[in-house]
Amino acid sequence: MSTRNELLTYLKGHQGDWISGEALSRRLAVSRAAVWKQISKLREAGYVILSSPKRGYHFSRASEMLLPAEIRDGIDTEVFGQKEIAHFSELDSTNRTAKELAIEGAPEGTLVVAEQQTKGRGRIGRNWHSPFQKGIYASLILRPKLPPAEAPKITLVTGVSVAETLLALTPLKPAIKWPNDILVGGRKICGILTETGTEMDAIDFVVVGVGINVNNREFPDDLKETATSIYRETRKAVDRVTLMQEFLRQFERSYFLFLRTGFESIGKRWRELAMLLGKEVTVRMIDRTCTGRVLELDRDGALLIKCENGELERIYSGDIQVH
Numbered sequence: 385m386s387t388r389n390e391l392l393t394y395l396k397g398h399q400g401d402w403i404s405g406e407a408l409s410r411r412l413a414v415s416r417a418a419v420w421k422q423i424s425k426l427r428e429a430g431y432v433i434l435s436s437p438k439r440g441y442h443f444s445r446a447s448e449m450l451l452p453a454e455i456r457d458g459i460d461t462e463v464f465g466q467k468e469i470a471h472f473s474e475l476d477s478t479n480r481t482a483k484e485l486a487i488e489g490a491p492e493g494t495l496v497v498a499e500q501q502t503k504g505r506g507r508i509g510r511n512w513h514s515p516f517q518k519g520i521y522a523s524l525i526l527r528p529k530l531p532p533a534e535a536p537k538i539t540l541v542t543g544v545s546v547a548e549t550l551l552a553l554t555p556l557k558p559a560i561k562w563p564n565d566i567l568v569g570g571r572k573i574c575g576i577l578t579e580t581g582t583e584m585d586a587i588d589f590v591v592v593g594v595g596i597n598v599n600n601r602e603f604p605d606d607l608k609e610t611a612t613s614i615y616r617e618t619r620k621a622v623d624r625v626t627l628m629q630e631f632l633r634q635f636e637r638s639y640f641l642f643l644r645t646g647f648e649s650i651g652k653r654w655r656e657l658a659m660l661l662g663k664e665v666t667v668r669m670i671d672r673t674c675t676g677r678v679l680e681l682d683r684d685g686a687l688l689i690k691c692e693n694g695e696l697e698r699i700y701s702g703d704i705q706v707h
């Protein structure tokens with residue numbers, strides 16, 4: 385363990401106590417100047433550590449930030465949350481950075497998180513509202529050994545993981561809107577943007593970007609009617625690190641289940657959580673629009689729609705409106 389992590393672990397274990405610089409330097413077997421240097425670095429990273437010439441150091445509360453050390457602390461996953469976590473105070477888009485890292489060869493499980501995004505990307509060229517420390521803006525790099533046609537199922541796996549996370553940590557009843565929105569009370573609480581890099585006939589990488597509205601108290605006018613957050617629904621702030629850890633746990637479970645056993649059991653859970661089956665919808669695709677009733681999510685993750693003209697359509701991607 386690095387001196388910095390050793391110091392952090394020790395301070396966390398003695399929260400509320402004052403610890404002298406001398407005791408810390410003995411404990412970590414480094415000079416008092418080195419202790420001071422590491423304390424300064426932890427403060428720069430967002431930790432609140434008080435100091436007094438007479439009493440020493442006092443760790444008052446964990447950082448508000450989604451710091452790698454906080455995300456790793458106590459997480460029981462094998463891959464997700466265990467590989468490199470690239471943390472940024474501000475980024476244009478975590479998906480863009482994750483794609484760059486993936487092209488440079490970053491392994492499966494690499495996570496990019498930001499406290500704020502200045503150009504958070506949504507589907508079909510939309511923006512994702514990403515104010516400072518209000519939500520989770522995170523992108524995971526995956527390297528599944530699958531043909532490219534299987535990639536859209538990863539979006540569905542991610543939707544199930546986010547819904548399970550909300551069910552585990554909040555009293556909310558999330559619903560999945562195909563293919564990749566999570567709604568609460570008819571308003572969007574999470575969006576997922578999956579981007580795939582292919583090489584020949586195989587997936588080289590998939591970047592799964594997840595935006596969750598967590599502690600937003602308000603939204604800009606254009607989102608007021610359509611967006612919501614955990615805080616807005618429950619009037620309780622949620623610790624973003626706990627939420628991030630639970631998502632990584634849920635994602636690891638669902639993703640490996642999908643890779644090992646196929647889409648069947650995730651598809652079953654998706655159907656239970658989806659709000660669309662049996663509903664009248666209009667789906668806008670690149671080249672056409674189809675209005676009809678949703679019959680099924682088939683084993684490939686496509687929506688089966690009985691259109692007004694009586695024909696059956698299998699739809700893999702589009703923008704859906706429920707009537």
Ligand code: BTN
Nearest residue numbers: 477479505506507575576593595
């Ligand atoms: C959508 O519903 O339109 C998808 C929104 C996806 C937003 C997330 S936030 C983290 C990641 N980085 C991005 O730029 N976008 C995704």
